[in-house]
Amino acid sequence: MESLFVAAGLLGLIIAFLGIGVWVFAGLIVVSITALMVFIDMPAQRIGTIIAPIMIRSSTGWELSAIPMFIWMGEIILRTDISKRLFEGLSPLTYHLPGRLIHTNIVGSAIFAAICGSSAATTATVGKITIPELKSRGYSTSLTYGSLAGAGSLGLLIPPSIIMIVYGVVAQVSISRLFAAGVIPGIMIAGLYALYVIIVCSFRPQFAPAEGTRPTSGDMLRGIGNLIPIGLLIGLVLGAVYSGFATPSETAAIGVTVTLIYTFVTRQISRDVFIESLVATVHTSCMIAMIMIAAAFMSTAMGFMHVPQNISAAISMLDLSPYQLIL
Structure with missing residues (x-):
């Protein structure tokens, strides 16, 4: 005792x-x-x-090298149009659901979490795009912030989760198996958040007012087109890990390389963006390293x-x- x-x-x-x-x-x-x-x-x-x-x-x-790589990938994405494409792609697809654009917080956070693995980056990136849009369209403030706060934490669970990498190193367990174990619970939790929004907005439709014109089939196809680059990046990152083609650390490096190529091809990379993303990555990585040392x-x-x-x-x-x- x-x-x-x-x-x-x-x-x-x-x-x-x-x-x-x-x-x-x-x-x-x-x-x-x-x-x-x-x-x-x-x-x-x-x-x-x-x-x-x-x-x-x-x-x-060596396993820890995945942490700054995934963080850097998220920081680059934060400064490109990928997050804007995410909102524009999801908007027409969620129109017919009770809660409408509030679901972009949930689905967007789940998708972005599968790219960068950081809850902080997920919440900051998705919130930066969705909150001003939702507030300007008269959506419930409490449900807007609440759905973002809840779904933003999916970065802890949906791979490639940085927290899972830290845990895998400390507990000496397979990071790839941790990643595999996080997929279904992450999807289930995102689904429960979405179900809660549907139930609340079914009883209180004023929380998600109808606005604008109903999206056409063309709008939905364009929305899917906006999601294709994000889907390819997620498929590349997760596919490389689960297929055994690359370790989590190697996959993180591949993800950063592909993201840099995308920003170069779309002419969104600049000296300032490159340096800002690196500095932010160093800050976050050092914070995590210090906590790991102390733990x-x-x-x-x-x-x-x-x-x-x-x-x-x-x-x-x-x-x-x-x-x-x-x-």
């Missing part, structure tokens, strides 16, 4: 640090160092010798204090049934 109290205390400290605005990686490192010095009286010099190899080991794995250090600190082993033993002694354990 003592280990349970230690774990609860450390969790409380982490929440307290995050609550007062301390950076995540700094909070994890401070809590880990404090725990080592207080609970097992480890000298500061010894802690320093532990941190150095952890920093190298947890931030230099690896905390995991090591817990191991020195035997917290995982003691908690496991304490739970085993309770002799719970499988359902009791889940509860």
Whole structure:
């Protein structure tokens, strides 16, 4: 039971640090160092010798190269017309559904998540296009922002998810299998979001007012045409992984190459766009790397204090049934 109290205390400290605005990686490192010095009286010099190899080991794995590549792909797309094409392509296709253009938040987020793997990039890109359009057309503000906030998180689940890459490296499990496991749950969650919008707008049609002319068959065909480049990019990225043709890291490099070629052919790449996308990628990648280093250090600190082993033993002694354990 003592280990349970230690774990609860450390969790409380982490929440307290995050609550007062301390950076995540700094909070994890401070809590880990404090725990080592207080609970097992480890000298500061010894802690320093532990941190150095952890920093190298947890931030230099080959699998991690996929993270900046996928982020860079998303940052480039954010600065091109692909996101605009996404909205224009989905608009006529969602007209006949209750909720109409609100579904562009959900479907657009699911599609964009399958391109870049970042929830932040997904929400920023889709929201940048859809929110002004939906507000100008009188759609419900709460449903507009709510659908974007919910569907924007699909970047965590729908491959190529950056979080899955991080988890795969830390837990030492197959990233390709994690990607495969995220497809159906991601589609199901997107479908549930869409179903919620349909139900709400069926009872409250004023949330999604009808406007403009009904799209013709030609409008729908043009919409599908706008989605073709995005579909090809998604098919290339996911197909390369699931077919075994390339590893996630190699697939990320292929995705960036194809995106750069697209921006070059369509004359959307410039020196400023190239540099801005690189700088944004470095910022995000460094943030993720620092959090991974801090998390690896905390995991090591817990191991020195035997917290995982003691908690496991304490739970085993309770002799719970499988359902009791889940509860």
